[in-house]
Amino acid sequence: MRNHSANTALGLGCIAFALILAFIWIPFDTDTGLVERSRGRYIVGDGLAPTMAAVFILISGVMLLLERGAENHHPNRHNMFFIGAIIACGVIGILLMRWTGPAITSVFGGEEYRLLRDTVPWKYMGFIVGGVVMIFGMIAFVEERLSWRALWIALAAVAGIILLYDVPFDDVLLPPNGDV
Incomplete structure (x- = not known):
């Protein structure tokens, strides 16, 4: 079994949280999509800002998984x-x-x-x-x-x-x- 570092644990936690946000919490908690079309113009939807936050959390989690440190610290x-x-x-x-x-x-x-x-x-x-x-x-x-x-x-x-x-x-x- 592979030794998991604190970065691996935190990275996996961030990725799981981002996926829960993007695919469960945000769709069930917002009334509109990311962008809506109203009267011939596009407006920001309720889901845009939290979805962007989820994307940044996901990117951060992936970066933590890819980070290689000199030491393998456990959480x-x-x-x-x-x-x-x-x-x-x-x-x-x-x-x-x-x-x-x-x-x-x-x-x-x-x-x-x-x-x-x-x-x-x-x-x-x-x-x-x-x-x-x-x-x-x-x-x-x-x-x-x-x-x-x-x-x-x-x-x-x-x-x-x-x-x-x-x-x-x-x-x-x-x-x-x-x-x-």
């Missing part, structure tokens, strides 16, 4: 702690995305967040705070220190996502605004 507690910490950064970021907009709106907005969720600046608040905390937290954990560089990278990444995903499309709502 251990340190690996599980690392994965848990990265997941915790993601969960905290998602919770901040979900609740920052409604919390700030209840203090300063005057109206119900549901009515403001597609207007500037309200539609970006949760995405910016949650996204920056998520990315900054992951970078800080991996580098084992807090840095201004990590904060600027997180801000640039979130701004890039907004510019590429929200600004060009009139009918797209950034997370979590489509679910509120």
Whole structure:
């Protein structure tokens, strides 16, 4: 029997997760396909962003499988702690995305967040705070220190996502605004 490394285990886990996302979770959780045609124009479907995420997870899993290291380490507690910490950064970021907009709106907005969720600046608040905390937290954990560089990278990444995903499309709502 072949000796499996931590990279092999993580790679297989990523590939399995990506396939479950792409072929089970996303099709059963979205109402539209990847791209829809409506009134003579193409619009982004509900399944496009999560399918792209699944593709990136799949590519990452394949890259982990193909990586050859000098040592063949088995999965251990340190690996599980690392994965848990990265997941915790993601969960905290998602919770901040979900609740920052409604919390700030209840203090300063005057109206119900549901009515403001597609207007500037309200539609970006949760995405910016949650996204920056998520990315900054992951970078800080991996580098084992807090840095201004990590904060600027997180801000640039979130701004890039907004510019590429929200600004060009009139009918797209950034997370979590489509679910509120």
